Amino acid sequence: MSLPSFEVVRPRTLDAAIEALGRYGRDAQMVAGGTDLIPSMRQGLFAPQVLLDLKGIRNLDFIRFDPEQGLGIGALARISALVDSPLLARRFPVLHEAAKTIASPLLRNMGTLGGNLCLDTRCLYYNQSGFWRESLGGCIKKDGKVCHVAPGSRMCWAAFSGDTAPALLALGATVQLAGPGGSRELPLAEFYVNDGLVRMAKGHDEILTAVRVPASSAGWSGAYKKLRIRQSIDYPLAGVAVVMRKDADGACLEARVALTAVNPAPKLVQGADLLKGRRYDPALAEEVARDAIRTGKPLRTSASTMEYRRHMVRVFVRRALSELWLDGRSQRTS
Ligand SMILES: Cc1cc2nc3c(=O)[nH]c(=O)nc-3n(C[C@H](O)[C@H](O)[C@H](O)COP(=O)(O)OP(=O)(O)OC[C@H]3O[C@@H](n4cnc5c(N)ncnc54)[C@H](O)[C@@H]3O)c2cc1C
Numbered sequence: 584m585s586l587p588s589f590e591v592v593r594p595r596t597l598d599a600a601i602e603a604l605g606r607y608g609r610d611a612q613m614v615a616g617g618t619d620l621i622p623s624m625r626q627g628l629f630a631p632q633v634l635l636d637l638k639g640i641r642n643l644d645f646i647r648f649d650p651e652q653g654l655g656i657g658a659l660a661r662i663s664a665l666v667d668s669p670l671l672a673r674r675f676p677v678l679h680e681a682a683k684t685i686a687s688p689l690l691r692n693m694g695t696l697g698g699n700l701c702l703d704t705r706c707l708y709y710n711q712s713g714f715w716r717e718s719l720g721g722c723i724k725k726d727g728k729v730c731h732v733a734p735g736s737r738m739c740w741a742a743f744s745g746d747t748a749p750a751l752l753a754l755g756a757t758v759q760l761a762g763p764g765g766s767r768e769l770p771l772a773e774f775y776v777n778d779g780l781v782r783m784a785k786g787h788d789e790i791l792t793a794v795r796v797p798a799s800s801a802g803w804s805g806a807y808k809k810l811r812i813r814q815s816i817d818y819p820l821a822g823v824a825v826v827m828r829k830d831a832d833g834a835c836l837e838a839r840v841a842l843t844a845v846n847p848a849p850k851l852v853q854g855a856d857l858l859k860g861r862r863y864d865p866a867l868a869e870e871v872a873r874d875a876i877r878t879g880k881p882l883r884t885s886a887s888t889m890e891y892r893r894h895m896v897r898v899f900v901r902r903a904l905s906e907l908w909l910d911g912r913s914q915r916t917s
Contacts, residue, residue, distance in 0.1 A: 658697025677805025704741035741779030749824035749841035762789035775848035808899035845879035
């Protein structure tokens with residue numbers, strides 16, 4: 584479990600980082616807080632010759648809100664800064680709640696939003712020591728040909744297990760990428776690829792620089808529900824982010840539901856459209872919850888069973904929708 588040797592390159596500007604990525608190519612890997620990458624390197628999952636430390640790049644650590652431009656968060660903003668932000672707590676509660684559930688205080692203080700969005704996918708057969716993996720002959724994601732989760736499949740089913748992505752998906756966020764060809768903006772929903780190997784629609788030489796949430800998503804009520812084994816420090820086994828906008832009479836004007844940790848990519852649940860213009864109706868909440876378990880397809884990628892994770896996705900969607908719809912009025916929601 585010791586770290587392999589590597590060289591560290593510390594660019595001070597974005598241009599220098601992009602230039603270094605071009606120079607070292609696949610031998611280099613980016614690191615921000617290192618809270619995901621370094622443990623993976625210890626497990627022998629990656630052995631880059633060069634670690635490109637992004638932390639020294641100026642101007643990528645910010646959280647700002649403009650009533651016209653919306654919310655902007657730099658890739659190097661720490662998760663603890665999201666948690667400590669009164670702006671997020673007040674105007675983007677779903678993102679604030681999701682950030683609070685990430686790892687532990689120490690890890691939140693090192694981990695960044697960019698690293699959280701670019702997390703490697705996780706699987707019971709992959710996030711193990713080299714010795715453990717070797718005994719199975721590797722897997723399709725590392726040193727092998729078979730996906731042990733779905734042996735008949737040609738793709739990797741490792742699950743995307745970040746907590747901020749579903750919250751940002753529900754808020755309609757976009758990501759900004761910078762590379763040798765300049766910068767581009769992409770809806771977060773198009774950034775992820777539903778294959779545990781491919782993971783993101785991003786070149787190796789592209790750096791995620793910022794996230795933008797449209798001003799129209801500010802002020803929506805939001806909830807984030809997370810299933811995990813250790814409540815104090817753990818990746819999600821299933822995560823559900825829900826946002827809602829209501830009229831003065833409490834009817835739902837619009838709602839969005841997104842899932843994490845149950846597919847190789849975080850996903851929006853289309854059925855949430857059913858709630859437009861509707862007053863609280865537990866049967867409708869149940870219908871959206873059923874659509875969520877058609878969208879979320881947990882497989883044997885984690886220590887928990889897929890049946891339990893599916894069940895909890897349904898419970899969480901129903902519970903979160905009811906909480907937001909009723910807005911604190913007493914009603915049994917489980
Ligand atoms: C015990 C433990 C528990 C954890 N629990 C959780 C949890 O509950 N929820 C959760 O979401 N995460 C969890 N994590 C993972 C991690 O701590 C967080 O996701 C953190 O936000 C990752 O950010 P980082 O800056 O440390 O990423 P890094 O480790 O630095 O990078 C992660 C990946 O992103 C890439 N990357 C980083 N920044 C950029 C960028 N700007 N552009 C392009 N690529 C980039 C890196 O190359 C690497 O592949 C846990 C980790 C540990 C060790």
